[in-house]
Amino acid sequence: MSFLPISELTERARDIFQRVVEGYLETGQPVGSKTLAGDRDINLSPASIRSVLADLEQLGLLAAPHTSAGRMPTETGLRIFVDGMMRVAEPTPQERAQIEKRLSEPGPIEQALEQTSAILSDLSGAAGMVMVPTREHRLAQFSLVNLGQGRALAVLVSEDGAVENRVVEIDPMASPSMLEQVSNYITARLAGRTLSEASIAMRSEIAAGRSRLDKASADLVERGLAVWSEDAARRPVLIVRGQANLLDESAMGDIERVRSLLDDLENKQSVATLLESAREAESTRIFIGSENRLFSLSGSSVIASPYRDREGRVVGVLGVIGPTRLNYARVVPMVDLTARSLGKLFG
Template sequence: MTLLTDIDTRSRAIFKSLVETYLETGQPVGSRTLSRATGLDLSAATIRNVMSDLAAIGLLDSPHASAGRMPTEEGLRLFVDGLMEVGAPTPEERAALEEEAGSEGHAQGLLDRAASQLSGLTQTASLVLTSKYDRPLRQVSFVPLDKARALMVLVDDAGDVENRLISVPEGLPATSLIQAANFLNAQMSGRTLTEASASVLREIDEKRGQLDELTTDLVRQGIADLAKRPGGGPQLIVKGQSKLLAAAGDDLERVQRLFDELERQQGIVDLLNAAKEGEGVRIFIGSENPLFSLSGSSVVTAPYRDKDRNIIGVIGVVGPTRLNYARVIPLVDYTADVVSRLVR
């Protein structure tokens, strides 16, 4: 692995200029272009020699013998870690993200809106991993569907709604559904499922005479179902895949591979879960992550947190390795900050 200290000052300047030009144009960069861009007053022949040396140590590559040079994945990593000048979102970009996200409230809607806006600003596909974690409940209700089934509807304190299908005894009267919901709301409102489950079961035993047998069975079944699936699995949101096509140019095969990789949702969930291990923005370039090794794509992620500063999810973008990292990184970071402030 080449370190920044392994190359001299002149080579660093040429390398930095080459990568910046490549990220802007998406095309291999020639020595004549760099001789005009670096401001180092170097001849094209001198720059060509430096580029050859940088290619020999694995930082540059050339798609064709007569073409210019482009950074390898190792070269991009060196640039991102040591040479890139990261900017900040413009006031207009900040305003757009905050306006689109809205205000505190329904977490699912907030994440959808933030992901869509991030995709639009970066012209990439955006990814959000959100945990279905144990939030305090606001309301429980039962909706009869047919003679043997009912829908248990859970509304948490963020306004998110979860529906669970349960079996009920045939002929169960509507009054039992209402009574069971009233009992659960009295015991569980404002408390998490974990906090309330054990005490609800104790309450049933202590007040056995206050609930009829069918209602008691319904309450027990509801608690058992909640205990069996206390929070569900993580949810994945993907927005803006069409942006990848727009940016593909003639490289449609790579984008098709990326679409195929996005279909493997468990792989993306694993990737985003790995991103939770970092405190801030994490960048995965090309084959650094096996999931995107075929399409040669990059992922930029940042965790978002709840009001207690616990990491509860990850937001990010995926696109070609030719991302405008200096612009994308602060946008992802700021979006995660906006979501952290608003998710409740």
Template sequence: MVLRTPADTDIYASLDERAGEIFRRIVESYLERGEPLGSRNLSRILPISLSPASVRNVMADLEALGLIYSPHVSAGRLPTQMGLRFFVDAFMRVGGVSDEDRASIERHVHRPGHGQSVETMMTEASSMLSGVSRGAGIVITTKSDSILKHVEFIRLEPTKALVVLVGEHDLVENRIIDLPAGTTNSQLTEAGNFLNAHLAGNTILEARTKLERLRQTVRQELDQLSQDLVERGLAVWSGGNDASNPTRLIVRGRANLLEGLAGAEDVDRLRMLFDDLEKKDSLIELLNLAETGPGVRIFIGSENKLFSLSGSSLIVAPYRDGEERIMGAVGVIGPTRLNYSRIVPMVDYTAQLMSQLSR
């Protein structure tokens, strides 16, 4: 597994064995319990014999390096953001995926069966990552130009309809669209029949081009209302009217990030984060973060502008098609005290499976 987190060798060289051990214990305690660790407790758990006074001296050196800090007077120490980054780069041991975690991932990330939606698989992958991380699982996916096999419009309400689009490999996408006032069931049927007769067997790009050529035929065969439905159906399939940026984001487990927060200010910061994530610029930014080189990337707190206000961490890895083109990314957003050593290999393995499914 490739982990792209270059260590700060200068700081690493400045730590002797006992300073490294004390720093590691402080960070591991924070990741496990989220609480400061004091010199007295540290002296009890260290494998080497050090008095609390000697531990405090080492802690003062670590604080001078910017690796730890004291949240309150006379309190224990917590890692700074710089300290967390240094720990991830220099101390964290990343192993393989456990058999239990591997089975859980494979249960959720698999090729959809007949009539199942790709989005269902993506959602399950996001939910699985949320469950194992106690953070929010994210899946970012770009639309592939699939071949259209069948289209059907199903009325849900007087002004809403479900568009069922069946692509190659019997993959299904369902979208709800708004209907113009006065749309009849026969017009819905007529629009579906027209699409299936003239556009099935084409990719969406080909279908759009063909639709342009058939525009005069559309006007003759369908009234203006049905023509509008035809165009709406294609827009839904290609990810919206902005065909140049058909990127989607699936997030599951937001509530995990809201549990145990200190106050309303923390909640507001996280809401700002999710507002940012739902903007297309941020989706492209996340894809760009995952795109450079192979492997998993870790961003802690303000290392990325998306997280400068929320104080959250991101673990993200790209998945690719058979031609090694980026198709999307999977990852976890969570508090800085994520279980990095467990989540990093899980994100990496999930991305590998997603890559296999994209080929």
């Protein structure tokens, strides 16, 4: 998609265009010539301003929602502004501290992902989204704790500190030494491997008779592994928080658009596919309105960024979705900072 280069606009047209866009993004309302004429930095009469606004409208950069209204940017105008004119506002020290504090709270990685989505929603005033990592954790330790009455707690610890546990059924006659032997056996073969890698190795070793486990212990190993056999594809792919933020006062005048957006968000797989397209981006990507077919009806914008582990590998994607009048200058660096902060949690 090609757009009119900023350089082809006169300095006067660029100035007025920028003020209209910034005014609209701040208030959500069209900006009129009287408002612009009241700006002391614009040394033009209302008639001259109206002439420039008409030219910008003719170029497809601005539009008037109705005859007597001021102007607001079109999606094309927003794209030109975002790509060539936007002055990014770095997160405030308070916002930076809030992001880092909430993501430093102890707990499993799933909790951090939930927190990330909520943080993005709270700070942007839109809906926050986080893709659950598709890669498997590298595992560090496995243990079985006898709960009595033929049950044991299987505890799995990953290299990044995430802990998962499941209750499994065991032989009521299983001794503490058997549970310890099985725990040590699995732990020794988990080191640095994913669960699927470790499972293949252990099952192959047991089937070939190369393990020193007896039949009862081998069966216990199988039970311990089976509790994590659930297909990863059945887990939630996308965490979305803050949909209520989309129902603000200004949205009430365009309830059909908001309803369409909420319908889009219900179809998490489609939204996840959009976020996946930002997976290979070097930095934050911005999707504006009908540039993406998914949001052609709701006219919404998405700001998305991949988050990487400490070795620079892409783990997932997070972002914000809201109306096209999102405060891009503020939200873009906020999404970027959150992505970098979340990535630090992945080894």
